[in-house]
Amino acid sequence: MKRLKRVQEKIKQKRLDAFLITNLKNIHYLSGFSGQGIKVLVTREETFFFSGTLYYEEAKERVPGSFQIIRETKPKFFRPFKRLGIEESSIYLKDYFLLQRLLPKVKFVPCRDFIESFRLIKEKGEIELLKKSATVTREVFSSLIKQLKPGMSELKVAGVICGLLREKGAEDESFPPIVASGRRSSFPHATASKKVIKEKEPIILDFGGMVGGYKSDFTRTVFLGKMGKKENRIDTLLKKAVSLAMAEIRPGVMIGKIDQAARHLLNREGYGKYFIHNLGHGVGLDTHELPFISPKSRKRLKDGMVFTIEPGIYIPGWGGMRKEDMVVVTKDGCEKL
């Protein structure tokens, strides 16, 4: 397990004796399996997989031999340590207090992005899963738009999406599908409601599937019947914003520049104040993960990063439109997934 080795190296670099992993996606990243309440403890030499009773038998079958599967998390596994790293972004205060009480002699070292920083650069196999996931999602979209009709409720549409995703090979949806029509399309994160979709109103469809644990995230704004003039104008702008952003992407470029390329256009055309979120975010085992494509980010792109490009315009009381695709940074540019 190359990934476990990297964790152990980092443990030594940080002069830790061990690292406790409570983030389920990080656990999946290392072991290929996870579930509620599961914890992993990586020491300099060994790795313990605390499965709990419910996952014990399943873990024995699915977790690689480099992990020792332990049914019950007991303090004795932790007592020998002087310095124990913990994940400050995924451990609840309650559990931190509990650890302090149970292990009064251990010094806890809160760490941030310890494993997330590995996950930031996708390996070949991960990119393949992300591609599969994006392909499934696109296929679902193609089937879906043939079925969309005025009079369907947003929830009905969401149900079709969830069924199709699994039919085409996803294990789960990445998140509850966003189906936001008419005025509701001006709410960027509106999940599907009982509202019925109508002709000539914007319908934001934002969904994705999960394949091998890897998620996709995809948005299109569709219209039943002909688009109005304003809608057409915004549609063109969003497409142009995506192109401008993509043209900036290659290793070494400052992340903020990508967001600014799209934002600058929307500002110039008078729509800037309606573009109320970052241009994009990383996608992988989590729907939202590193890197965050914000206008202020001074970090640099690297080959193997995967993220969304999703300019959106939300006009209160009128409606909204968004277009979202996923890209992977390649050696000399980027590729749409």
Place this chain on the structure above:
Amino acid sequence: MKRLKRVQEKIKQKRLDAFLITNLKNIHYLSGFSGQGIKVLVTREETFFFSGTLYYEEAKERVPGSFQIIRETKPKFFRPFKRLGIEESSIYLKDYFLLQRLLPKVKFVPCRDFIESFRLIKEKGEIELLKKSATVTREVFSSLIKQLKPGMSELKVAGVICGLLREKGAEDESFPPIVASGRRSSFPHATASKKVIKEKEPIILDFGGMVGGYKSDFTRTVFLGKMGKKENRIDTLLKKAVSLAMAEIRPGVMIGKIDQAARHLLNREGYGKYFIHNLGHGVGLDTHELPFISPKSRKRLKDGMVFTIEPGIYIPGWGGMRKEDMVVVTKDGCEKL
């Protein structure tokens, strides 16, 4: 808002100046709306709803007037406080450290189950939503079993469940449906896989829908074709275990007794070691919430509690069977939802 008033009373009782809510279900409980990153601050006189940019417009429409909708969480809202309650079960260590840094003069008081203890006893309106949610789920089950055929993959079945749930009126599934067939049925929490379902093997179907934010949780183990002798025996035992447990339920009874009533039967019949989890758990805005129906619980039942009764038997290498229903405690007993 009666619920907000109760929070404010409790704030005074605990000699706090204010209480910061980071648990999204607790926020939904108080305001009817929530979303990622939203926080609520209840002071002795006022209530602030920190929506963030993404939810600002939606919150203005959906959150009651007793809340002040604030786009950005700023330290100035917190500075006047000496003692600020926080939710230790739903605040991450990172955010706790951040609060300490931003508000060096505030004393933080970690609280547990501050609002969850209100949620433990369901009001009439909540029970109605839970009933609707249970009804939708049962309807889905009835449609589903007519469609089940050997040769369908577990994932295909899960897809049908997700589609049907929304068609029948749920907003979302309570959790990714568990469809675990054959040997996989011995894994209590196995989510659906590519495995194809066959005749004469146990197929655990564990799913639920969400209605008005309230979840249901329901399990049946079905067989395509005739059940074997052993399966029949276990099926009878599980039904009996549910009846024995239900017969114990009424206000005032110690919670542990309910679990023990079922567990005792399974122990006596030699299946005790295969019943590896609690008999049940509360259900409401969360799929798993208070009360936990464990054999050791010394707490007492109260009118209005809603929880599952779900005895299960998991025989490694052979398979598993589980039966799960939701009940509400009434004045003199209980009622299946």
